[in-house]
Amino acid sequence: MPLILDGKKVRGEIAKTLRRKVEAxxxxxxxxxxxxxxxxxxxxxxxxxxxxxxxxxxxxxxxxxxxxxxxxxxxxxxxxxxxxxxxxxxxxxxxxxxxxxxxxxxxxxxxxKDVDGLTAVNEQLFKEGKPRFIPATARGIIELLEWYHLPLFDAKVAVLGRSKLVGAPTALLLKKKGALVTVCHSKTPNTKTITRRSDIIIVAIGKPKLITAEYIRRNRTQTVIDVGINARTEVGEAKLLEEIPRSVIVGDVDFDEVKDKVAAISPVPGGVGPMTVAALFENVVSAYEMQTVPV
CATH class of the missing domain: 3.40.50.10860 (Leucine Dehydrogenase, chain A, domain 1)
Incomplete structure (x- = not known):
């Protein structure tokens, strides 16, 4: 079994720290x-x-x-x-x-007050290495990896997806941590080769279960971070001879197919999602502190 990167657990620990701060x-x-x-x-x-x-x-x-x-x-x-x-x-x-x-x-x-870090001003500060607020999902991904002591310096990282919300800021953060980052998108011709050669694969493409075992090398040494949150209808158990459709949340990674081929993986739900929420409120607390510093 791989190491399951439990975002709910880490969020709980972050919550304790934030709660102590806010109490004061x-x-x-x-x-x-x-x-x-x-x-x-x-x-x-x-x-x-x-x-x-x-x-x-x-x-x-x-x-x-x-x-x-x-x-x-x-x-x-x-x-x-x-x-x-x-x-x-x-x-x-x-x-x-x-x-x-x-x-x-x-x-x-x-x-x-832009705690999502999405305004043009904050985006530019982030690119210049002087971030006021780090976009929450990107911050949450890095904190999840660091919580489990997964090394980033000199790690080969494939980031699948280049959105302003997730892919681009995550890639930039990883580079600042000393990672060797390759960003892949829909037109990248050799994505499977890139992911197989990577130590860490971060997937944020919005396509359910797109990443299968074909993208993974065989020696169970890789870490997979699944950012996708996709609602889809699947058939549940039969009742009165009828199949019951039900809505489920799945990631961009085919978890069941990939999990036994990697060293560590984040689940969906319960992985990056909770970390995004925790990171958002870390930004809120930082905003409060910046706004209340005595002049």
Whole structure:
């Protein structure tokens, strides 16, 4: 059996540290989460964030905007939150309706409260090696690897996916840790060769169970980090001679096929997802501390 990289367990340890910090704060940090529309998956993610935040003593305002809100109305709301001194951090839950510009919306957030690290200002600071906030999923991935003492310096790492949210910032963080990083995307011709030669494979492509044993070498020395969260319908057990469809969450890696061929692997759910939430609130606490430093 491989080492299972248990994000829930690590999140619990991070929560203890954050809770001790927050207990000493007065007033308490506050995160404002803005969601546009009623996307079920988005709502579920927001509830997870709210639950975790409140468990460590952070106040969480869950602000729901109607799907037909205009861009100017949404930006006005964000500016109000920017001006509210009780709000330490602001995130806009993605995705947004197609009528709204993600770029304009995100860049309306005060960079000092942009705890997702997605504004142009914070993205540039991150690239320059002076990050105000590290994007939560990228931070969570690195913390998960380091928690289990998996070496990054001189490690050959394949990052599958180059999104602004996950792939690109994760690759940059790994390079800063001294890893030898190769980023693969849909047009990369020799992805399987690259992954087989890698010590660590990080998969963030949004395609369920795409990564099979063909991408893995045979000596059980590799670590696989699965960032994918894909909802799909599978057939459950029969009842009254009828097959029952059920919705399940699967990763970008075929866990059952790959797990016995690697040294360590993160599960879905329970791996990177919990780490992303924990990392977000590490950023919230950092934002609070930066905003309350005596002048």
């Amino acid at each position: 704060f007065s007033p308490k940090p506050k995160l404002a989460i803005v969601q546009v529309g009623t996307n079920k998956e988005s709502s579920a993610y927001v509830r997870q964030k709210k639950k975790f935040g409140e468990s460590i003593g952070v106040l969480v305002d869950y602000l729901k905007a109607p799907e037909f809100i205009t861009e100017s109305e949404l930006i006005l709301k964000l500016k109000e939150l920017n001006a509210d001194s009780s709000v330490s951090g602001i995130i806009v839950q993605l995705p947004l309706p197609s009528a709204l510009s993600v770029e304009k919306t995100i860049n309306a957030i005060d960079p000092e």
